[in-house]
Amino acid sequence: MNIEQARFNMIEQQIRPWHVLDASVLELLSVVKREDFVPAAHKSLAFADLEIPLLGSGEEATRLGQCMLEPRLEARMLQDVAVRPTDLVLEIGSGSGYMAALLAKQAKRVVTMEMVPELAAMARDNLRKAGIQNVEVLQADGSKATLANGSFDVIVISGSVAEVPHSLLSVLKIGGRLGTIVGDEPVMRATIVTRTGDGTFSTAQNWDTTAPRMHNFPEPSRFKF
Numbered sequence: 001m002n003i004e005q006a007r008f009n010m011i012e013q014q015i016r017p018w019h020v021l022d023a024s025v026l027e028l029l030s031v032v033k034r035e036d037f038v039p040a041a042h043k044s045l046a047f048a049d050l051e052i053p054l055l056g057s058g059e060e061a062t063r064l065g066q067c068m069l070e071p072r073l074e075a076r077m078l079q080d081v082a083v084r085p086t087d088l089v090l091e092i093g094s095g096s097g098y099m100a101a102l103l104a105k106q107a108k109r110v111v112t113m114e115m116v117p118e119l120a121a122m123a124r125d126n127l128r129k130a131g132i133q134n135v136e137v138l139q140a141d142g143s144k145a146t147l148a149n150g151s152f153d154v155i156v157i158s159g160s161v162a163e164v165p166h167s168l169l170s171v172l173k174i175g176g177r178l179g180t181i182v183g184d185e186p187v188m189r190a191t192i193v194t195r196t197g198d199g200t201f202s203t204a205q206n207w208d209t210t211a212p213r214m215h216n217f218p219e220p221s222r223f224k225f
Contacts, residue, residue, distance in 0.1 A: 097112070
C-alpha cells in the first residue's frame with residue numbers, strides 16, 4: 001500500500017466531501033500520521049471510512065466504545081470546535097490517542113481521559129512515539145471526574161451520549177465549546193454547545209451521524225404512558 005496516496009485519498013475522497021474545508025484541519029490530517037495510532041492488526045484499515053477496533057472484535061469494540069471513529073467524523077468535529085493556539089482542551093475517551101494528537105497540534109494543552117487501562121496505556125505510548133508532549137493522559141472515568149468550574153476552552157467527547165452532560169458544561173469557560181454526538185440510533189446529531197455566559201449556552205446541530213456509546217453518562221428513561 002502506498003501510504004501517502006492512501007492518506008491523500010482519505011482527505012480528498014472522504015473528508016473534504018463531508019464539508020471539512022478548513023485548510024488548517026486538512027493540513028493537520030497530513031501531518032499527524034493516523035497509521036501510527038492504529039493497532040498493528042488493522043494497519044491496512046488506517047485510512048478506511050469505518051470504525052477501527054482497538055480491543056477485541058469489531059462488534060464487541062463498538063458495543064464497548066473501544067474503537068477509532070471514522071476519519072471524516074473526527075475531522076469534522078475538529079473543524080466544528082475550532083481549537084485556538086491558546087486553548088486548554090479536555091477530551092473524554094482517549095482511545096488510541098489519535099484525536100488527542102490532532103487536538104494537541106492546535107491547542108496549548110490537552111487533557112484526555114480514558115477509563116480502560118489498556119487504552120490509556122496505548123494512548124500514552126502512541127503519543128510518546130509521535131513526539132507529542134502537550135497531552136496528559138489520565139486513566140479516569142470522564143463521567144465521574146471532578147473538575148474545576150470554568151477549566152477548559154474546548155471539550156470533545158469522542159463518542160455518543162444520550163444528552164449533553166451538565167457536569168461537563170459546567171467546566172467550560174465562557175466562550176468555550178463542547179463537541180459531541182447526541183441521541184440514539186439510527187440517527188444522532190453532532191452537537192456543539194457554546195457557553196455564552198454564567199449558566200447560559202447556545203447549541204448548534206448541523207449534521208447527522210452515529211457513534212459508539214460512551215459509558216456511564218446519564219441515559220434518560222424512555223418509558224412513556
